[in-house]
Amino acid sequence: MRKFLIFIILIFSFSPHYLYAQENDINKLQEEIMLLKSQFEEIKTSYEKKIEQLEAKLEQLEEEEKTTASKATQVASIQQARNFQSFNPDVSVIGDFTTFSTDQKGDEQYNRFNLRQAELAFSSYVDPYARADLFMHVEPGENEWHLGLCEGYLTLLELPHNLQAKIGKVKANFGKINRQHLHSLPWVDYPNMLTNYFGEEGMSAPGVSISGLLPNPWDQYIELTFEAFNNNNSTSFASSDKKDIVYLAHLKNFFELNEKSTLEIGGSFATGLNDDGHNKNRTNLVGIDITYKWRPLREGLYKSLTFQNELLVSHKNQSDGRQRIDSWGAYSSLEYKFSRRWSAFGRFDYSEFPDYSSRHDKAISLGLTFAQSEYCFWRLQFKHTNRNYDKDTNEVWLQCNFGLGPHRAHEY
């Protein structure tokens, strides 16, 4: 019994210490648990946040994928439809409609509406080495419409020494304006110089044209072109019943004066036998063209100026000891674009005739162009012509030009 009491006393004597120690431990443990709990909560919140973010991102990506996939399917089907067409050439049609009025009542076009021309253009790469362009014109005749080939040529793109060749019916690379089609002129009509020396639509005939860029230390664009084509221009050379060739050389120099303005200076020379005493007498034509263009890049949609000038000198030999006919023609044109849709122009023409150096035309033209869009424009032009061999004339045109399809971009 005594032993039992001593044991009990001993237990009780130690118990406060024990209890105290136990209480400390519990507090510590509780603190640790609290810390762990808070840490766990923190980790949990941050992970939940991250998971939420990831889920949102996943959702977004899934949505994007869905949209992209549906778009891709749409695109694929559209592209498939287009791919079938991509082997077809680019086809475009350009219509040129005019109303014309003149004070010459005898003029056959007096006060007439006229669809002057519809141009059909076909253009495509033939193979990796060549492309082809065909321009056909439908024009009104006396009682019916005529279809003619204005130009049709194959361009060999990958000849050695950076040469390029055109084979077919090509508009002669004489000067600047002869290469341009009616619809791409900055005026309603061709300058008198061109019509007097090359005919109504300029000089073009079946032949070959070879051009190359001349290497030079200044890295300037210098292009030299040689052409040989059938001698069937009846105005300056011979008519189509003769079987000889007209030779032509053209040198084009292009200078970028600064980012706003450029200067192009060209020189042309053409030689061929003329009708007068065939196989003996030759016509030599020399041409100079100077074009200055100004177009500030930032405001380029709204402002630009083109100052274009050409001079042509003709030496036409004659048979039977008659004197050589030396004659010349020139034009100077200024075009100013003053808003996105509007531009104004003026042109001065002086031109003699290859067969009559004593006869000349002097003309002044003024006009206004309204570009309804990139593919349709309206143009009003007044032209006063003074002739030393006939009556003066006053003419007014209202032109409407419209294009369908992806017509090939025009040269600068």
Place this chain on the structure above:
Amino acid sequence: MRKMIILSMAFVIGFFLTTKVYARQDKIQVLTTTTDLKSIAEFIGGDKVKVDSICKGYQDPHFVEAKPSFMMKAKKADLFIRVGLELEIGYEQLIIDGSRNPKIRIGQLGHLDAAEGVPLLEVPTTTKVDRSMGDIHPMGNPHYWVDPLNAKIIASNIANRLSKISPENSDYFKENLLKFNRKIDEKLSEWEKKLAPFKGEKIAIYHRSWSYFANRFNLVIACELEPKPGIPPSPGHLKEVIDIIKRENVKIILMEVFYDEKPAYFVAEQTGAKVVIVPNSVGGTKEAKDYFSLIDIIVNKLAEALGR
């Protein structure tokens, strides 16, 4: 006369045969159509490339003329990079054909369409596309470069192509691509943070060139000043725009540096919206020196205008 012709032809042929090719350089010559592509190509190509661009950043990229001087640049190029989607339809073919450089013809190693692999927006879903829709791009909206994630695709396309042209520098280009992507990721979170408060905000634009940007930064395009792409604003259409801006509480009119500001300021006067003129391409303003500063400017100006 015949002798003269033969002599002059012989002279020219001789000139072609004997003249050395000038300005031969060791660096890869790259010609891009836009300055944005130039900036990215310079980052990826580093000191292994020399990059030039046809269009300036302050110029409307739709209306670039095929100047013969561009043909001279293209003549020397080892790589020609275009935005594609017919943005360059008015001049690309003339420049490439005129350059007489077979390396950069479409389909060749030296011709790259930067749009490859870019998820496109506004691809017309009608089977027929015509000009009654304005200057529409049948393959999709070509202004994709203003989305920084698309810039990563452009950069990857350029790195891959440069690696093919110069395999010995492939690692260098890949390393630069990684750097570019890292920088885009860093900057993108910064740009997103700046524009995050304006999520869902409606904006008016001049031309449809901000779709990719708006899509990336969660902005909503409420209306365009052009009645149809490429068609100048008409009074009738501006009246509709004014109604939309008032109705939808549009705060800003976002436009590029090269468009006429008058219609935008007229609308702003009628509605109280603010006109924000920003560069759409590198070099559009002096501060837009590279791709990153370009997006910096757009984001900062937008955040500032929307925050008012």
